[in-house]
Amino acid sequence: MKIATWNVNSLKVRLPHLLDWLATESPDVVCLQELKCEDKAFPLAEIEAAGYRAVSNGQKTYNGVAILAKSAIEDVTRDIPGFADEQKRIIAATVDGVRVICAYFVNGQAVGSEKFAYKMAWLEALTGWLHEELARHPQLVLAGDFNIAPEPRDAHPDWKDEIHVSVPEREAFTRLLQLGLTDAFRQFEQPEKSYSWWDYRMMAFRRNFGLRIDHLLVSTALAPALTACWVDKAPRKLERPSDHAPVLLTLA
Structure with a gap:
């Protein structure tokens, strides 16, 4: 089973890239973030023509998440239950017995800002809900743009901004792992x-001035089945x- 996560930063703009990539890589499940479109504008016909089913949780201009799968998509949940939030950042579903949670974590803007406080509250709510989800679904994958670089090696040595690498953010990431999740990439x-x-500015991609903030965390039950994890540049x-x-x- 091949599972992917990708922040497409506007599905409308990146749809040709996505369709070509689906044809080339042929993942079984894909988690998309930053759709930036409402559900009524989701390109379902094009996705289905590519051989995938899809469910989305979108909003105009900002945020938005979706799960694409070759197999049936069942038991869909949108948003974090019990957490009042207008921003569309979560969609979960079961595919071939695996609970897949696609998440677009809050950016946070700057440590100490109101948006950072929202990020930390959102992370706390997510962690509480995931504890329940893992109890219900031992085979689980949390995939998405976490907006957290969990270790120093996950940020370019010259990264000076505190956001994405702050102690509170990294501690929140650790709490996710402590639920019984494994960072697939680091296995x-x-x-x-x-x-x-990589930022669009200052030739960041050419200089490899980046962050590892897109993650796939797998449950204890799935970790032994991991066979590979990689970034497709x-x-x-x-x-x-x-x-x-x-x-x-x-996964084997």
Whole structure:
């Protein structure tokens, strides 16, 4: 089973890239973030023509998440239950017995800001809900743009901004792992300076000035089945790319 996560940073703009990539990589499940479109504008016909079913949780201009799958998509949940939030950041579903949670984590803007406080409250709510989800679904994958680089090696050495790498954010990431989740990427030997996001400015991608903020966390029950996890930089090299690259894993 091949599962991928990709912040497409506007599905409308990146749809040709996505369709080409689906044809090339043929993942079984894809989690998309930053759709930036309402559900009524979701390109379901094009996705289905590519051989995928899809469910989405979108809003105009901002945020938005979706799950694409070759198999049936069942037991769909939108948003974090019990957490009042107008921003569309969560969609969960079961595919072939695996609970897949697609999440677009809050950016947070700057440590100490109101948006950072929202980020920390959102993370707390997510963690509480995930504890319940893991009890119900032992085979679970949490995939998405976390907007957290969990370790120093996940940020370029010259990264000076505190956001994405602050102690509170990294502690929140650790609390997710403590639920019984494993960072799939770190279960395998990886090249140094492996990142999944690069700013559009200052030739960041060419300089490999980036962050690893897109993650696939797998439950204890699934971890032994991991066979690979990698960042696919190819779509980031295209014209008008997303600023994120897809991250993929395979399960035996």
